[in-house]
Amino acid sequence: MRVAVPVFPGSNCDHDALHACGTVMGWDTIPVWHQETHLPPNTDLVFVPGGFSYGDYLRCGAIAALAPIMADIKRHADNGGLVLGVCNGFQILCEAHLLPGALLRNESLRFIHRDVHLRVERADLPFTRAMAAGAVFQVPIAHAEGNFTLDPAELIDLEARGGVAFRYCSAAGGIGEDHVPNGAMNGIAGIVNAAGNVLGMMPHPERAVDPVLGPTGGLGVFRSLAEALGVA
């Protein structure tokens, strides 16, 4: 099981990703500088980490989406390889057109950092298969631009094809505007591409995996990946 973590100038969750995949899960996890043109051979998963790549210049993720390593990440995704983008990583995947939509400024205008509850909308994905459909788990968010937005017609298509992987919810799994921290359309916290191998999410599962540091609500995502790649 080999994980590549692309590192951009301004990435600041790359070490969280390396810790979760490398230290906690025990996977072969390799940081890859954005100027590289190739992922390490036999990469199973690309984990695009959070942060403020290129200082969020122009739009969040817009400049990182043009980095040399992105061409090989697209090739990896086109070949069915797994790609997980968290927070700024999600923004980068949208700007790179690997996922639809865009992440706007939070409705409150504020940077929000707190724990949220997520409901699993798709339990048949490589990223969710160790969790049950409708299960609720707790993970932190930490972002200023997490307000997921999509053209209304495309939003209908996204929902119809089961493109929503995670939705913000109450601790009991209730859905509604009150539980959406950032104004995201339909309470969307994470989406998946049509092929099911590229997932982007604003919350940080990699920050909730190590009992030394706190709750471990994010482990479900990593256990799912382990199962999907046959290392469980």
Place this chain on the structure above:
Amino acid sequence: MKVRVSVQLKPGILDPQGKAVEQGLHGFGFEVEHVRIGRLIEMDVPGTDPADVKARALAMCEKLLVNPVMEKASIEVL
């Protein structure tokens, strides 16, 4: 030639910055509504044919300067 690209959020896209600035202006007693905040990009593009320069600026918008999910642009060749 000098090119000015004005990038605005599409109508209907929530603009919390615009809303905050509008509230600030109301605080000063100004009567104002529908405040929207955008981005102005100025650049020098080599060439002498305005139509050709504009076409290249449009290509730049499509590739990088504008995210069509949330933004629209107008291009001015000066």
